[in-house]
Amino acid sequence: MDYQQLLDVSVKIGELLLRCEAEIYRVEESVSRLLEAYGCPDRSVFAIPSFLIVTIKDEQNRPITQSVRILERNINLSQIHQVNHLCRQLCMNKPPLPEVAKKLQDLECPRCSPLVMQILMAGLVGLSFCLFFGGSWQDGICGALCGIMIGASSYFFSVFSVNLYFSIGMSSALSALTALLAVTLGLGQNVDSITIGALMNLVPGVAITNSMRDVIGGDLIAGLLRLVQALMTALFIALGVGLTIALFH
Amino acid sequence: MEWLTVLYAFAGCLGFCFVFHFRGIGCGLLASLDGALGWAVFLALNFLDAEILQYFIATLIISSYAEIMARFTKKPATCYLIIAVLPLVPGGGIYYTMKYCLEGQMALFVQTGFNTLAVAGALAAGILTVVSLTRLLHMLRNRLPKIRNHN
Numbered sequence: 001m002d003y004q005q006l007l008d009v010s011v012k013i014g015e016l017l018l019r020c021e022a023e024i025y026r027v028e029e030s031v032s033r034l035l036e037a038y039g040c041p042d043r044s045v046f047a048i049p050s051f052l053i054v055t056i057k058d059e060q061n062r063p064i065t066q067s068v069r070i071l072e073r074n075i076n077l078s079q080i081h082q083v084n085h086l087c088r089q090l091c092m093n094k095p096p097l098p099e100v101a102k103k104l105q106d107l108e109c110p111r112c113s114p115l116v117m118q119i120l121m122a123g124l125v126g127l128s129f130c131l132f133f134g135g136s137w138q139d140g141i142c143g144a145l146c147g148i149m150i151g152a153s154s155y156f157f158s159v160f161s162v163n164l165y166f167s168i169g170m171s172s173a174l175s176a177l178t179a180l181l182a183v184t185l186g187l188g189q190n191v192d193s194i195t196i197g198a199l200m201n202l203v204p205g206v207a208i209t210n211s212m213r214d215v216i217g218g219d220l221i222a223g224l225l226r227l228v229q230a231l232m233t234a235l236f237i238a239l240g241v242g243l244t245i246a247l248f249h
Numbered sequence: 250m251e252w253l254t255v256l257y258a259f260a261g262c263l264g265f266c267f268v269f270h271f272r273g274i275g276c277g278l279l280a281s282l283d284g285a286l287g288w289a290v291f292l293a294l295n296f297l298d299a300e301i302l303q304y305f306i307a308t309l310i311i312s313s314y315a316e317i318m319a320r321f322t323k324k325p326a327t328c329y330l331i332i333a334v335l336p337l338v339p340g341g342g343i344y345y346t347m348k349y350c351l352e353g354q355m356a357l358f359v360q361t362g363f364n365t366l367a368v369a370g371a372l373a374a375g376i377l378t379v380v381s382l383t384r385l386l387h388m389l390r391n392r393l394p395k396i397r398n399h400n
Contacts, residue, residue, distance in 0.1 A: 022327070026325075075269045075270070075331065076269065076270045077270060077271040077327075077328040077331060077332075078270050078271060078272040080327060081324045081325055081328055084325050110270070111270070112270045113268075113270050113272070118267055118268060121263075121264040121265075121267035121268055122268060123264075124260060124261075124264035125261055125264035125268065127264075128260035128264060129257070129261050132257040132258060151268075196344065199344060200261070200340055200341075201268065203341070203343065203344050204340070204343060205334075205335065205338030205339055205343065206331055206334070206338055208338075208339065208365070209338055209339075209372045209373055209376075212369040212370050212373035212374075213373040213376060213377060216374060216377055217377060231343070234346065234347040235347040235350070237344055237347070238344060238347040239351065241348070242348070242351055242352075
């Protein structure tokens, strides 16, 4: 058996999972199960959100290690499903490795929702959470506008691969500006509920819950990384909103 | 009036299905329903007057629903779970924490911060309880010869 290729395939699977923000235990377990299925008893897998390292032993008992650095991560639930599905199939059927490598290449570019839909739905999120946090219907419409603003500006910044925190700060500043303008023009009344509703698009609620999951599940480093990231994201959102309010209020 | 928020939670979750690239409108609706269910449970338990406990119980219900739907639709439970916890998740809390930090209101910063962590902890504990129980059931049913150590 070609251990090098097995390692390539399993690291790739782990990388794909980490890139769509799968949980750490899922990544480690998937890679480990795959290696086990292909007859690799001696293996060690370690993952944190930005890094994955896998070591296996070949038939002469020499260790081979491969690691991969994950730079960009985006939640993509369909991709998690697809990679997970593929991994299960591999563990059950054990097709030859070159075939697997081809299948993995198809998954390289994750399938996303259409861009227009994503931006419009950011508006829906703004609308519903604005109402959720006690805004009136007029506030809800302003929330939708701010949400669309956030969706569009996040996309704009991601195209030019600007620093993540800068992009988050600018998006929330723009959204707060939209909210202030809408209220000044008499479209909405309650700046607070408009802002927090629209900011649900950016706010790292899922990240902090996942970080607690990692900590309780025993992945302490991953949990701490996610916690710090969530705090930094929230800090930059607050900075962005604070900047706008200080400048224009 | 209060119960209208359940509807808003549903719509919000549906929006997030697209933001998080959850493809397939049927599954998206199921996940959003889960989110609305979680929030409804939270509201229904308001008489307990114990916020953290309410969060914990609501997450137990959400995760069970997610695990069941995962079996039916052959998708990982996480997909449903990530969408469904959104109405409960302390997004506002962490934002206000950092806002108070920037404004220098230290007492409020510490109070909101610890409350946010407690809520996140309650959610995580609820999710992990159901995940562990499901695994246990699964193993007992398959009578796995060896019990692996999941740490």
